[in-house]
Amino acid sequence: MSGGAKIAVRVAAVTPVNELVSRFRFVRRDGGAMPAFSGGAHTVVEMDDAGTRRMNPYSLMSDPADTSGYEISVRRDDAGRGGSLFMHRQVKPGIEMVISNPVNLFALDLRAKKHLMIAGGIGITPFIAQMAQLSAMGGRFELHYACRSAALASYACDLSARHGGRVHLYVDDQGQAMDLPGLLAGQPLGTHLYICGPKPMIDWARGTAAHAGWPKAAVHHEEFLAPPVGAAFKVQLAASGKTVTVGTHQSLLEAIEAAGVDAPYLCRGGACGQCETGVVSCDGQLLHNDHWLSDAEKAAGGKIIPCVSRFAGARLVLDR
Amino acid sequence: MKTAFEPSIRSRPVYGELEPRKGSAHLVLADGEGAGAVIDLLARAGSAAACALAHMHIIYMPGPDGVDHFAELQALGAAQCHRAPSFAAALPRLRRVLQDAHMGMQIYLAGTEGLMGQGQSEVMAAGLPHDAVQMEHRGPTLRRVQCVHCKGITENVATDPFECTHCGLNLFVRDHYSRRIAAFQGVNIDAEEPGNVPPPVVRFR
Numbered sequence: 001m002s003g004g005a006k007i008a009v010r011v012a013a014v015t016p017v018n019e020l021v022s023r024f025r026f027v028r029r030d031g032g033a034m035p036a037f038s039g040g041a042h043t044v045v046e047m048d049d050a051g052t053r054r055m056n057p058y059s060l061m062s063d064p065a066d067t068s069g070y071e072i073s074v075r076r077d078d079a080g081r082g083g084s085l086f087m088h089r090q091v092k093p094g095i096e097m098v099i100s101n102p103v104n105l106f107a108l109d110l111r112a113k114k115h116l117m118i119a120g121g122i123g124i125t126p127f128i129a130q131m132a133q134l135s136a137m138g139g140r141f142e143l144h145y146a147c148r149s150a151a152l153a154s155y156a157c158d159l160s161a162r163h164g165g166r167v168h169l170y171v172d173d174q175g176q177a178m179d180l181p182g183l184l185a186g187q188p189l190g191t192h193l194y195i196c197g198p199k200p201m202i203d204w205a206r207g208t209a210a211h212a213g214w215p216k217a218a219v220h221h222e223e224f225l226a227p228p229v230g231a232a233f234k235v236q237l238a239a240s241g242k243t244v245t246v247g248t249h250q251s252l253l254e255a256i257e258a259a260g261v262d263a264p265y266l267c268r269g270g271a272c273g274q275c276e277t278g279v280v281s282c283d284g285q286l287l288h289n290d291h292w293l294s295d296a297e298k299a300a301g302g303k304i305i306p307c308v309s310r311f312a313g314a315r316l317v318l319d320r
Numbered sequence: 321m322k323t324a325f326e327p328s329i330r331s332r333p334v335y336g337e338l339e340p341r342k343g344s345a346h347l348v349l350a351d352g353e354g355a356g357a358v359i360d361l362l363a364r365a366g367s368a369a370a371c372a373l374a375h376m377h378i379i380y381m382p383g384p385d386g387v388d389h390f391a392e393l394q395a396l397g398a399a400q401c402h403r404a405p406s407f408a409a410a411l412p413r414l415r416r417v418l419q420d421a422h423m424g425m426q427i428y429l430a431g432t433e434g435l436m437g438q439g440q441s442e443v444m445a446a447g448l449p450h451d452a453v454q455m456e457h458r459g460p461t462l463r464r465v466q467c468v469h470c471k472g473i474t475e476n477v478a479t480d481p482f483e484c485t486h487c488g489l490n491l492f493v494r495d496h497y498s499r500r501i502a503a504f505q506g507v508n509i510d511a512e513e514p515g516n517v518p519p520p521v522v523r524f525r
Contacts, residue, residue: 189447213425217449
């Protein structure tokens with residue numbers, strides 16, 4: 001079965017955090033301990049939304065040392081494909097769900113002398129777990145957290161109470177802005193930078209760090225893409241001898257799975273490369289949306305990342 | 321000119337050519353012929369050279385063959401230019417510079433593998449990723465080799481096999497390299513049949 005080991009869980013609590021964000025706590029149905037994880041890991045939550053199977057990745061935000069349960073926070077996206085709306089509207093305490101074992105694509109580099117974290121909005125969640133992990137081991141860290149308004153600054157008060165002066169908050173509608181160039185210039189040698197938030201923020205922070213001469217390998221970021229909507233298209237699966245139609249609101253990977261083909265995957269957000277699939281023939285244009293393939297690979301057209309990428313044209317045949 | 325090496329196993333380090341990069345400070349560690357790589361680097365920097373030199377700290381030592389181009393480096397006019405008699409003597413200064421430095425500092429290593437490897441190992445110990453440094457090989461290809469048996473390190477090995485300067489075993493020099501200890505691996509060549517040692521060949525000069 002693709003996607004790694006699954007955990008059968010029960011929803012132990014649903015806690016509204018603010019008008020857009022709710023927190024969900026999962027415990028094992030068999031009463032056992034959850035697998036240990038490291039800060040920055042995510043789980044893929046499976047949803048059965050009236051016949052549509054949704055599988056969305058969410059960062060684990062609970063203390064990695066707490067194996068009694070996992071917690072995630074979900075920001076409601078009213079314009080999204082429906083996963084976050086399902087979580088907010090349908091998921092109640094007591095219901096049974098299935099989540100994946102934790103996978104970490106945004107781990108701390110523990111060789112660093114200091115960890116500098118830049119969070120935007122709901123991008124705060126992996127840092128909550130990372131800070132708990134670093135606190136327990138005496139690691140040196142600093143969080144700089146930007147949000148739209150004080151009301152939407154999820155967990156800012158808790159984090160300040162827990163970590164004191166290591167937490168810095170920037171509230172947009174109060175005109176507070178992060179002086180990132182100044183912040184980066186003052187960091188001791190051996191600092192690693194971690195960024196999680198909306199794409200423009202990630203691009204801005206990575207660009208600022210590159211301009212300031214930070215080595216690439218000291219700059220880490222995580223961005224889960226939601227599969228974009230687009231025009232429906234047909235795809236032939238050469239290995240399984242099937243032809244499937246990918247709906248407007250469906251991802252290519254979801255369409256392949258719906259046809260009963262067990263395709264590999266992990267993050268479902270264009271980041272990990274696990275679902276990479278060979279293109280047998282293509283009469284049309286591959287619409288690459290991932291950040292796994294290199295620009296050269298995207299241009300060559302030999303591979304596609306079906307969890308987020310699409311196709312427009314006459315005929316596409318995949319090696320699946 | 322940078323040294324051209326034969327292709328080898330993945331473990332064996334490969335070296336590039338120093339290129340100017342933007343940074344808030346520039347740390348240069350070089351020995352012997354490595355001075356030439358530093359001079360070429362600044363020539364490539366063009367109009368940016370003056371700005372880089374104003375924030376540049378050069379730590380230099382003669383090569384294992386005695387080559388000493390310190391005067392030419394000094395003439396470049398870097399903010400600081402220090403000559404050390406050996407790497408061991410330069411180490412306290414290097415560690416102090418790394419301890420006080422900020423992110424954004426660019427690090428350039430040039431000269432022999434022993435020097436660059438030990439410099440890179442110090443940089444890694446300071447928390448930077450191993451590929452955050454630039455390296456350009458110039459000068460002798462003599463190797464720094466660790467005996468896998470006694471763990472002693474012999475500097476400037478020229479022949480293969482060679483006799484470990486610590487435990488006396490006859491060691492075959494592998495291309496297997498450790499970034500952490502900045503040394504190639506030396507393995508006893510006559511373990512199965514003591515005394516059956518092929519004649520040493522000068523492989524590194």
